[in-house]
Structures are given as structure tokens and as C-alpha cells.
Amino acid sequence: MYADIIIDITNEKLDKIFQYTIPQRLKGKLEVGTEVLVPFGKGNKEIRGYVVGFSEIPGYDPARIKEILEVPKESVGIETRLVALAAWMKESYGGTMIQALKTVLPIKKKEREREKKALVLLVSREEGEEKLLWYQKKNQKARARLLEALLLSPRLDYDLAREKLNITRPVVRALEEAGLIRIESVRVYRNPLQAGGEEERKIAYTEEQEAAIRRFSQDYDRGLRRTYLVYGVTGSGKTEVYMAMIRKVVESGRQAIVLIPEIALTWQTVLRFQRLFGDRVSILNSRMSAGERYDQMQRAKKGEIDVMIGPRSALFTPFPKLGLIVIDEEHEGSYKSEQVPRYHARETAVERARLEGAGVVLGSATPSLEAFYRCGTGEYVLLRLPSRAGSAALPHVYVSDMREELKKGNRSIFSDRLRELMEDRLRKGQQAMLFINRRGYAGFVSCRSCGHVIKCPHCDVSLSSHRGGRLVCHYCGYERPEARTCPECGSPHIGGFKAGTQQIEEMVKREFPGARVLRMDADTTRRKDGHEKILSAFGDGEADILVGTQMIVKGHDFPNVTLVGVLAADMSLYSDDYRSAERTFQLLTQAAGRAGRGGGGGEVVIQTYSPDHYSIETAARQDYEAFYEEEIRYRELMGYPPAAHLLAVLLAGEDEEKLAAASSYLKEFAARLGSSGQFAVIGPASPYVGKVSDVYRKILYLKCEKYGMLVKAKDRMEQYIELNRGFRDIRIQFDFDPVHS
Ligand code: ADP
């Protein structure tokens, strides 16, 4: 019997199985996924690898097959079940098997386990509330914040509370010394349904929530494991629905993974899960140390927790009996990995669930075209939550046509409507958020007088302005000279679009001198916790206006925000890819969803040069289905996903000429492969950042209705590349159904 090993070297040529014999002392100790040390190559260098299978028949002369050396002491190994998932990922997204294996193994080596600490409330609710008022009166915000959280959930994970509530050690100590709390070290298994406070806080589900939960539960009881899409407006109670479904699964002795984009993973959300599942819920995030991550994964493996919450990589949590994967905000671009293998968490979750007999629940207020399309084909089950839970009404949305403002002589960045409403909120002491849509690049060229945008005649995406005065299509490479006047109306007010958060902050300060302004963007959140600090300061009422990029529109609940202004709504509308309308609709709808969360209804102003564009019009009406109908027609017409599939082939190299030659050879090869009409090849084009630190880039696209056909084309191209000397110094990556974000 031989062990089939994938060695830990990322190199396409070594991306195959190597057989090794198993020494007597390791017999019975190896399983699929075990990490091993093996001699490799001429010099018998010691290299790590993973067992991916066992075989009886030697692939070559048995005398030359070497023996495994040992299982490294600190090795973690990959769960056997996840090895099959890795194989599927390699197959579906490209890259080598070792890259796929490392993706499903988020922890590389053993770490010392730490004790898990909890904060426990010691006083009664009345006493706690009295003390809370006192802290609030003395303006001791951090203490108040911690105490408030403990009044909601009398037992909190220590690390979680510190990180998510932005609490320092002295604050914890102060509450401890005041006799309000105790710090406990836990190594005990707790019953989840005792740990939480759910028993006392029974909410009456709306009829729609009830129906969604019932559908899931009935299927689950009958052993049906399907993929569901919970499509519900913001605030419709999706999270409550997930929690009920998870509870169902946990009660049946299985575990659940909840994926939430990191940016939307706020302490409010974590707290809600903690209230229901107590210590049996854990969280992962990118800022955790290797040790912390290791601890979380070990707890999951040993069955000490039932629910893991985290961003994309939490998908690979090694639960012994996975029952459910929830993907909240499933439309988010961050669910697509930017590293090889460039997997999408949605598809990968569906595959993991299939392999392990689990269900999948996707949720969004603005579902991805993919998810909604698959509800139409019957692949997913659609569960609708059409109205907001509780009393909150949907906000009122105004659209300000900035071309009209220009005609009126208003050259400010604020329309008259937005300025008036902002003044009104400042007078009333309510808060406003100004969202600057900076998704996509400032590369497109548009007319300020008529709103016309210059597009590629072949691909129907916006052309991007490149240095040297050329306008370029990022799909097919079409070029034309820069326009001096608008080809549509002749106006000279044509050019690129510029709006930075910092400039806007300054303009806000100039126009509203009395207002207190906070800014949230990549700059102000670079520091650890910067994010949470700004949000909690705004939540505490330390500012009247929050200015920011798309970061501010995700999942935060500020009851005092009654106005949201969207500046430069068009920015994402004309980014250079086929998803720009979808992304715009999502961002506008989410931004609008931030207003009036506290009841009372809110107002939203969308400023745009294209008020008639369907994605702006439907977002203003908050009508996803009308948007979907328009958008799917465009995708079908142009052959873009989900109506068809797209494979991007990214080529990079230091030698510009060699790269150009290689990409046109590859294009010819691909075109020959698809010549009998199986697929179309477009490009090569230069991406926006054509050259980054002395590396040139080119992209080719293959378009096809059948995903499998593209996978085959990728395999053939890989063979061609390997045999062809012209590709020697060129790096090539494949990206299936790319998602720019
Ligand atoms: P979503 O995840 O769809 O944005 P949430 O689950 O966060 O919605 O619910 C929004 C708010 O409404 C939360 O404060 C939640 O506690 C509350 N809520 C949800 N369902 C109900 C219900 N059936 N009755 C009362 N309040 C509810």
C-alpha cells in the first residue's frame, strides 16, 4: 500500500501525486489530510506534504519509491472531508492542489492553547441599569458601553467584548473593582440553550419570518438539504431567521458556520448570537493572531462550540458534523478570493454542504444576480421577507439631477435639496451620513451637461481614461482618442470624475461651519480598531455628520441617523466592468437602508447625472425585482454571468514585448480551441493598472455558456503554456467569473 502525497511546493510542474511507502511505525496512523515529511528529488531534500489518498498499484518502479520520514510533531493536518473540497476547488478555479489544500487549512501549525475568559455580570438588572445611568451621566462612555452589553447578555466572551466593544483593560478592571462583574476562566462545556438569555426575550416572528423558518425546518426534518435565498429588505429580520434556523440545526446535534463580511461584522451582531448561543459561539477575523485562530479551530474540531461566525475563510471551520452554512450579504464582492485558487465562497459553500450533508442559507436585501437567477431555475429556494420587522418604515428617497443644479447655477457638491435637509437635521440635533461612492475608478469620462458616458461599442462597458490621452476598453482593448467636447450634446464640460473623502470633508466643514464632522475611509481606519472607534464615536453622538466611502453603508444601526446623502452616485455606475450597474444598485439600496432605522422613517438624497439610468431609478424606488429584470436582460444579451460564464486569463511579466507576444499567442490558441463556436475569446486588453512596480499586465476573456467547457479550455491552455518556451517568464492566473471589487 502506498500513500499518495501532494508536496508543499507551489509549482505547476510538480502539481501531481507522488507515491511513498508507509514505514511500519506509521501504519494505521495516516489518513487523508495528514501532514508528512518526505524525502524529495535527487538530493532527498526533506519536504512537507499532505496525504491525499492511498493506492495499491505502484505508478513506476517500486524499487525507486521512497519512504515517508515522519509526521511532524507540530503539524495540524487537514480534515479528511476538506481534502475532497480542496480537490473540487482546484478543479473549478484553477491553481495547484497544494494551493487549494492550504486554502482549506487556515492554520498551519499547532499553537499553545489559551484559556478562554468570560465576563460575567454579578448584579441584578435594576442595579445594573442604575449604574449604567450613572456612568452615562458622568460621560464614562466605555464603562457604559460594556455594562450595557452585559445587561443585554449577562455573559460575554472576554476577548470578543474587548475587541468588538473597543474596551481597554482598565475599563474592565474598573467594573470589576466596582463589584459589577467577574472575570471567569472557562474550560467547561456549556449547554447553549441555558447560556443564552433567549428564554426571557421571545420575539413574535412576523408571518413571513415564520413561513421562512417553517419551510427550512420542514425540509430539514425530512432530511432535505437545499440552498435557500432569504431575500429581505434591510431590517426585515433576516438575522432573526438565520438564528432560528441555526438553533434548529444545533438542537439536532450539528454545527453551523455563519459568514458575514468583515466590515459588517459588528459587535451588535455578535452580541445577538451570544445571547442565543452563549459560549458556544466563536468568531474569527483577519486581525487575530495565529494562536487565537488556532484556538478557535481547535474548539470547533473538538465540538466545544456550535456556531462559528467570520469572514470568507471561516467557511473552512473543521466542524465534526456540519449542518448549515449561512452567508449573510451574499452579494458582497469580498466573498470572492483574490488569491489562487480564486474561489467564490457561495459556490464553495454549496459544494462543502453537498459533501457533508448540510444546508446553505444565503441572505441579502439586494441578492447577487447569480443567486436570484438560480432561484428562477429552481436550483435555490427563494424565501421572501418583503417588509421591515417592527415599526420602522422604509425611507423616502429623492433623486437630485446634478445637470439641473448646474443649469440653475449651483456649482456646489450639494444639491439644494440635500443642503436644505442637512440644515434641517443640524437644527433638530439629528445625524446625517454622507456616502461617497468611490467604488470603481475615477477613470471614466462623462458629460456634466447631459450625463453622457463614453462606452465601448463592442462590450457596452465604460471606457477608461489612460495616460497619453487615450480612452481604453478593459475587456477587448478597443481604443479611441480622448474627447474634448461631448459627442452627444457638444458641451465642453466633459472629463473624468473626481471626488475624495478628504475634499468632501473640507467642503462639508466650509458649508456647515457649526457641524461636527467625522470621516471614515481607508486612511482614517488604517490603525487597528480605527473602524470600530469611529463608528462608536458616531454612535455615541460625538459628531453630526459622518462622511465616508462604502464602509459606512454596511450593517450599522444608528437610530439617530435620519438623513443619508449619496454623493457621486454615478461613480460605480460607470466603472469598467459588467457588474457596475449591479454594484450601484446594491450600494444605493444599502446606503438608503441606513436612514430611519430608529423608527420615524428617514430621508435619502441620491445625487446623480444619470437619473434615468435603471439602476438609479429602481434603487430610488427600492425595487430589486424591477432592477433584476432589466439587468438580467443586459447580461443575457451580452453573454455575461450568470447568463453565461466568463474566464479571465491574467498574464503578467517584466518584459513588455514578450508579454504582448505571449498574450497574442495564447489568444490565438484559445480562439482555435473555441473556433467551432463553443466559446468566444476577447482581448487581450490592458487592465487599468497596466503596470505595477515594473510588472506589465494583460487580460484575455473567454465567454461561454458552459462552465465545464471553460474548465477544459483552462486545462488545455495550461498544457500549451507548459510546453511553450514563450511563456517562460510570464506568470499566468485564471479567474472564473471574476468579481472586481
Ligand atoms: P436584517 O438582518 O434583515 O437587517 P434584523 O434581523 O437585524 O434584520 O432585524 C432588524 C431589527 O428588527 C432588529 O433590531 C431585530 O431585533 C428586529 N426584529 C426582527 N424581527 C423582529 C420581529 N419579528 N419582531 C420585532 N422585532 C424584530
Ligand code: ZN
Ligand atoms: Zn453632453
Ligand code: ZN
Ligand atoms: Zn470592449
